[in-house]
Amino acid sequence: MPMMTGREYIESLRATKPEVYFLGQRIKHIVDEPMFQPHLHGAAMTYELAHHPEYEQIMTATSHLTGEKINRFTHVHHGIDDLVKKVRMMRLLGQKTGTCFQRCVGLDGLNAIYVTTYDIDQKYGTDYHERFKRYLLEVQKNDWMPAGAMTDARGDRSLRPSKQKHPDVYLHIKERLKDGVIVSGTKAHITGAINSHEIITMPTRTMTEEDRDYSVSFAIPADAKGVMFVFSRQTNDTRRLDGVLDAGNPKYGIVGGEAVIIFQNVFVPWERVFMAGEYDFTTELVETFAGYHRSNYGGCKVGLADVVIGGSSWIAEAHGIGKASHIVDKLTEMIAMAETCWSCTLACSYEGYRTPSGAYHINPLLANVTKLNITRMVYEWMRVGQDIAGGKIITLPSEKDLNNPASGKVLEECFSGKDGVPPRDIIKMLRLIENMSVGAGLPEAMHGAGSPAAQKIMIERRSGIEKKIELAETIAGIRKDRDFETIVGKDEKTHWDEVRKKIEERRAQIH
Amino acid sequence: MTCPFGLLESMFTIGVRYCGGCNPQIDRSRIVIDLREGLKKMGLEVELTTEKERAVDMVLIVNGCKHACLEAKQVESDCGYPVISVRGEMVDDQYVEEGDIIKILIQRICSFI
Ligand SMILES: Cc1cc2nc3c(=O)[nH]c(=O)nc-3n(C[C@H](O)[C@H](O)[C@H](O)COP(=O)(O)OP(=O)(O)OC[C@H]3O[C@@H](n4cnc5c(N)ncnc54)[C@H](O)[C@@H]3O)c2cc1C
Numbered sequence: 001m002p003m004m005t006g007r008e009y010i011e012s013l014r015a016t017k018p019e020v021y022f023l024g025q026r027i028k029h030i031v032d033e034p035m036f037q038p039h040l041h042g043a044a045m046t047y048e049l050a051h052h053p054e055y056e057q058i059m060t061a062t063s064h065l066t067g068e069k070i071n072r073f074t075h076v077h078h079g080i081d082d083l084v085k086k087v088r089m090m091r092l093l094g095q096k097t098g099t100c101f102q103r104c105v106g107l108d109g110l111n112a113i114y115v116t117t118y119d120i121d122q123k124y125g126t127d128y129h130e131r132f133k134r135y136l137l138e139v140q141k142n143d144w145m146p147a148g149a150m151t152d153a154r155g156d157r158s159l160r161p162s163k164q165k166h167p168d169v170y171l172h173i174k175e176r177l178k179d180g181v182i183v184s185g186t187k188a189h190i191t192g193a194i195n196s197h198e199i200i201t202m203p204t205r206t207m208t209e210e211d212r213d214y215s216v217s218f219a220i221p222a223d224a225k226g227v228m229f230v231f232s233r234q235t236n237d238t239r240r241l242d243g244v245l246d247a248g249n250p251k252y253g254i255v256g257g258e259a260v261i262i263f264q265n266v267f268v269p270w271e272r273v274f275m276a277g278e279y280d281f282t283t284e285l286v287e288t289f290a291g292y293h294r295s296n297y298g299g300c301k302v303g304l305a306d307v308v309i310g311g312s313s314w315i316a317e318a319h320g321i322g323k324a325s326h327i328v329d330k331l332t333e334m335i336a337m338a339e340t341c342w343s344c345t346l347a348c349s350y351e352g353y354r355t356p357s358g359a360y361h362i363n364p365l366l367a368n369v370t371k372l373n374i375t376r377m378v379y380e381w382m383r384v385g386q387d388i389a390g391g392k393i394i395t396l397p398s399e400k401d402l403n404n405p406a407s408g409k410v411l412e413e414c415f416s417g418k419d420g421v422p423p424r425d426i427i428k429m430l431r432l433i434e435n436m437s438v439g440a441g442l443p444e445a446m447h448g449a450g451s452p453a454a455q456k457i458m459i460e461r462r463s464g465i466e467k468k469i470e471l472a473e474t475i476a477g478i479r480k481d482r483d484f485e486t487i488v489g490k491d492e493k494t495h496w497d498e499v500r501k502k503i504e505e506r507r508a509q510i511h
Numbered sequence: 512m513t514c515p516f517g518l519l520e521s522m523f524t525i526g527v528r529y530c531g532g533c534n535p536q537i538d539r540s541r542i543v544i545d546l547r548e549g550l551k552k553m554g555l556e557v558e559l560t561t562e563k564e565r566a567v568d569m570v571l572i573v574n575g576c577k578h579a580c581l582e583a584k585q586v587e588s589d590c591g592y593p594v595i596s597v598r599g600e601m602v603d604d605q606y607v608e609e610g611d612i613i614k615i616l617i618q619r620i621c622s623f624i
Contacts, residue, residue: 353577356604464536
């Protein structure tokens with residue numbers, strides 16, 4: 001099957017029949033449900049742009065399995081160039097949608113499982129990697145969007161999975177059969193889950209021997225028997241049912257349309273199981289996934305920053321303050337922060353490396369630094385955007401009041417700006433800034449791909465502090481400095497003895 | 512660990528190539544010093560040289576990190592020689608802790624001699 005277009009992707013979802021609930025009701029047809037439309041459009045953009053000659057360099061790749069042209073979202077990175085194009089794709093899509101386009105979690109899951117299954121097989125002689133390659137081929141051939149489900153509900157965070165009161169707060173194997181496994185448990189916050197063709201699961205943390213059954217990774221169709229989705233609420237979500245203007249970004253929504261996925265005795269055939277008890281590889285899978293995913297945030301969120309910076313500048317101009325020095329300064333500040341994050345994410349890719357599987361991984365230290373910056377800087381540039389836009393972003397009347405003959409005309413006058421700028425356009429822009437800077441997008445930057453503490457742990461682990469200590473010791477003269485000794489042509493002690501002697505002589509001369 | 516080969520008739524020569532060393536995860540020169548000593552201790556007369564013009568029997572690339580800046584370039588210019596590549600805490604495509612790099616290198620070198 002050739003790569004799908006945006007429209008074809010949305011239509012392809014009609015063939016799946018996932019069990020989805022929202023606001024207490026079963027949603028039969030997700031494609032036609034107005035609440036879900038913006039998220040479908042956001043994901044559709046990842047399909048659509050692959051067909052545009054002006055984006056295909058970034059949006060498509062050559063499959064290492066078939067040599068065929070595929071959507072980059074189904075590709076396993078096989079070089080630095082792939083890693084760089086991946087983050088360029090993230091920024092591009094952030095610019096095009098102003099929100100989360102959802103498909104990167106699955107992409108990172110595919111890559112992380114590819115890398116890890118190879119290493120598991122090397123140690124245990126299993127055949128997970130070959131199985132996974134066959135699955136990947138299916139994903140590429142069908143141009144599927146798999147949701148990446150790593151985060152378990154997790155219950156009491158201080159307890160290991162096997163010690164939880166409710167075993168289902170973590171996804172786990174309940175039974176091993178000849179032809180597959182039976183799994184139960186809950187994955188929370190899963191982006192794009194209801195509008196994905198498939199779900200790929202990964203363990204959420206390092207597991208120990210007693211958590212063997214929780215060390216599980218597999219893929220299943222989204223409408224597999226026993227899988228249930230409960231769609232999450234987002235700030236102001238039902239505004240999209242009130243018309244167009246109030247939603248802020250009615251086309252693509254806000255964040256990624258997350259859902260809780262509940263697995264109840266779901267059968268997974270062995271062919272689709274990629275880890276089943278190899279707890280000693282859970283750290284590798286989690287860290288590899290987290291590395292890829294954290295590096296993305298300096299791409300997609302910077303794409304969003306481009307939109308919000310543009311919006312803030314537009315509003316300042318419309319309000320007649322575009323040339324004010326503090327506004328120019330604030331916009332410059334926003335740009336500098338965004339480009340700092342962009343530099344981080346590019347560096348993750350340029351400093352990537354080849355793994356034993358042949359797939360390329362980003363630089364994990366830099367990826368964690370990128371994401372840590374994002375947990376702060378998104379708040380900061382959104383704060384500055386709110387400063388420029390003014391309090392109206394949270395006090396504007398509704399579209400219905402604008403359309404009401406009793407209040408509409410006076411409201412439009414009251415929200416007008418510079419002469420010649422249509423007041424409705426000003427309101428549209430303010431709503432967009434509200435949508436992006438006030439709501440769910442902020443905690444997404446904080447917790448998506450892991451909370452800040454998780455990044456700090458990884459940064460600390462990978463910082464190579466001992467090497468830094470050696471550097472300091474060498475310069476301080478505690479450790480031998482071979483380069484210095486070569487420069488001065490003698491060992492350090494002799495050198496300093498001579499220097500001291502010279503100083504003494506000079507002093508004596510002066511006296 | 513023992514090497515299946517005793518003293519060699521003609522000196523086996525390894526061309527050592529270093530990456531630029533901007534932010535190494537491992538002590539690259541220490542690795543080469545320790546390797547030289549390790550080979551000597553095993554009774555292997557192996558010469559390690561950084562002279563680019565010398566004819567060598569194999570090439571050892573010493574990259575400070577997994578990114579391995581040197582690898583792609585070096586393989587081109589030294590093409591034809593067997594190559595072992597240290598990439599930070601990796602030797603070729605195997606993850607290795609810094610302390611075990613020498614052991615793995617000696618094993619690999621022995622397989623080439
Ligand atoms: C918008 C959005 C989209 C997401 N999309 C996906 C997705 O597609 N797929 C996916 O798998 N996940 C997804 N996530 C999940 C994301 O990775 C988690 O939110 C993140 O790992 C934090 O987990 P939590 O939200 O359960 O918070 P918690 O774990 O409850 O964290 C709250 C605080 O508790 C601290 N904490 C947690 N555990 C411990 C502990 N053991 N000891 C000490 N402190 C602790 C944390 O550091 C943090 O400060 C998404 C999240 C968001 C917000």
